[in-house]
Amino acid sequence: MSKQRIVVVGNGMVGHKFIDNLLEQGEGKDFEIVTCSEESRLAYDRVHLSAYFSGSTAADLALTSREYYQEKGVAYRLSDKVVEINAEEKYVVTECGHKEAYDKLVLATGSYPFVPPIPGNDQEHCLTYRTIDDLGMISASVKESKVGVVVGGGLLGLEAANALKAAGLETHVVEFAPRLMAVQLDEGGGKLLRRKIEDLGVQVHTEKATTEIVKGEECRYRMNFADGSFLETDMIVFSAGIRPQDELARKHDINVGERGGIEVDNYCRTSAQDIYAIGECALWGGRIFGLVAPGYTMAKVVAKHIVGDDKEMFLGADMSTKLKLLGVDVASIGDAHGQTEGAQSYTYNDEIEQVYKRLIVSADGKKVLGAVLVGDVEAYGGLLQMMLNDMDLPENPAALILPNTDGAETGLGADALPDTAQICSCYDVTKADIKEAIANGCTDMAGIKSATEASTGCGGCAALTKQVLDAELANLGYEVKTDICEHFAYSRKELADIVRVKKIKTFEELLESHGNGGSGCEVCKPAVGSILASFWNDYVLDDKLISLQDTNDIFLGNMQKDGTYSVVPRVPGGEITPEKLIVIGEVAKEFNLYTKVTGGQRIDLFGAQLHELPTIWKKLIDAGFETGHAYGKSLRTVKSCVGSTWCRYGVNDSVGFAIDLENRYKGLRAPHKIKFAVSGCTRECAEAQCKDIGVIATENGWNLYVCGNGGMRPRHGDLFATDLDNETLIKYVDRILMFYVRTADRLQRTSVWLENLEGGLDYLKEVVIEDKLGLGEELEAEMEANISNYQCEWKTTIENPEKLKRFQHFINSEETDSNLAYVEEREQRRPATKQERIEAVEVAS
């Protein structure tokens, strides 16, 4: 049998998901997959579209790449939409006249923004908010505007308003309905949301029907309303809802609904043979599902159906949502308007704290039907699960929405959820999936995320996932034990607090006051050594501290496999003079050191024996070098691209700033190594987004990315703040790093730390930018103290004859280690392998 040809019309989120599912489902089966899109780029994340305005690029939002499709054998046609279907002969025709035959056709054409038919709506600065191209046009228009209006007070409209406000425009929202987010919120919720948004400086105009858009007097345009009032603005973004893109279906007599949408059955089959429709263009049970999760479910159902598995069906979806709009938490669950017959409700309205919650329950008062939450959405996960799993309400349902005054858990525990409960709707992860991951050894959030993908989509389920994890661990009898080792019944974070608050300066003091006896071990000693160094930054080879240091720190070098060391002088920002390069070359030559350039833009010299280290370092220090701390769990390098001083494209001096940063944070001991990078423009040649701290120049300052890393489990940094000046950026970095030093686990990189941090990136922003915990100045002061205590450990060491005694192989002999053996390779030496050693001995004898 020849390959089945699958043609996918539209390459949006759902179309792409379908292709991914089919590749997965069809493993071993032969498919030829072709996708056509009217957009110029492959699928990208439309849910996080607004991130484009806070500095994310089209590449950040991309869900796939041309390389991936090529590798998987998926053919794609971009900027070439399908304009004709021939269902008889089974082929489609594109705008360019290209013909694609199919065995199965999948319509994933999505939706288009509805633009109200107002005279004057087609002018240059009247735009929509749906694609990356739209966003590009909005960005351009914003630059030439002072006032902006968003027509439509729904979810997308408010996101667009956020973008306009962030760009510094005087921002208005014009809504036809009497309240904001009329679909998801009730009157009380809408009212509070409006108040909160107006407090942020966005002006809201409800019950306004625009009649025409004409030339303005103060601004570019004037919008005239039906009630006789008007509003002047320089630009308008229409976000008045979406309409299913069903044009193709209409044209070819495939059944569509009265108000649009391609009718589908439980397998997402349309009325035409071998043609499916999925996502926002599909109409199931008379409903359009304008969220991504139901679209993903449809994609999965169709992929399975095509490979012959008809067990899974699409049977509707829950449309509950939780999101942050203009910084305001909003959630809507199920029957938010209480339209079910006999529905009753509980309402909690706190005008002081600006929190509104309404719980809608069934006529018999036993089940949750829906809820509206504004200002505090903690209860979302629990209430949603109660509704989805048809669970009985507790005795006092009001407690579910009342503030938690005595600190006790309200609502239901994760324990009460059935195994089938869907915890993460983006990736369809159930409680059973999480339990399975735990049974397979996952014991923290980072592990659960990587094993199940739960809470890696929109992140809305993070709190609930954590609750399920904790409850399961407790059920399995895991004492969630955070003791660092048998010598201390404390976690690293707790030990750090003890050391900091009680001003403990030595390991002995800590062991005596807070230990369990014994003399410490290779786990707690280096951990405490690192904590002491982070807060007091004393000389690590001090008599009181030396026995705590890990192997590498004891001799201030990285031990290699044969017991010799590598030597890495600091080269801040990767900038080095020819004179210094020559010194490195001379030293390497003199001591016959294998020489290699590192990934952190410096030079590593391998094969130094203990007794050689002081002489080598003396020569380097005399030439102006300092230790590079390559051996420590500490700041390693700040990588940089050449930046605006030489590069044609550079917009800022990345090298200069990288040097400043490296000199500021050099020597900072931390729970794990820390790497920085600074790029001089958005081309990002320094690869800052895979560093713990990444800095990228913009036209207006620096964008700061945090908690990325390469290595075993690569993670892109998260955009933390945009367009910062040097001073603010340094303030934020001081706070972030000290907060990390205080709270991370032992040997926990910033990436895993952030993933396990309750509240995640938003929480970190609150702590650092908004100073929610009131720790900001304290953290900065700690960093200042650390910086002022900086010393080059090698300089201190070579000036101290007592310390130098240890830098010889034997305490009682000048001899050196006779076990070392080398062979030459590519004109340098390397340790001999076992086989080479044996051969050498045979030749000699």
Place this chain on the structure above:
Amino acid sequence: MSNWNTICKESDLTPGVGICALHQGQQVAIFKSQDGAALYAVSNFDPVGEANVMSRGLIGSTGDAVYVASPLYKERYNLETGECLDNEELSLKTFSVRAEEGAIQLLVDGEVIDINTGDKVA
């Protein structure tokens, strides 16, 4: 004639940090416990990493046992017995060590010592 080989001054040995001695042509790692009360001596050769590095390992305790962890791959060896705590097939040779009048000494091999007096018997 002494049957103990003087290696270095006792003050050359920092509690918790090892040194390496050349003793009868062998490399010996010597440690003083963290509290300074006990001395240990084992072979400096790491049988897993196949390098002379044990003196540069960290010492620690688990229960009553005091051990050194290899600086290369972190196997732990009991300093009293030389047995590996993580793999029973591995062990380090142990040596007799003592502090005598401010000096660290290793017992010279091949001689029989009266354990009560420390004198050579034969």
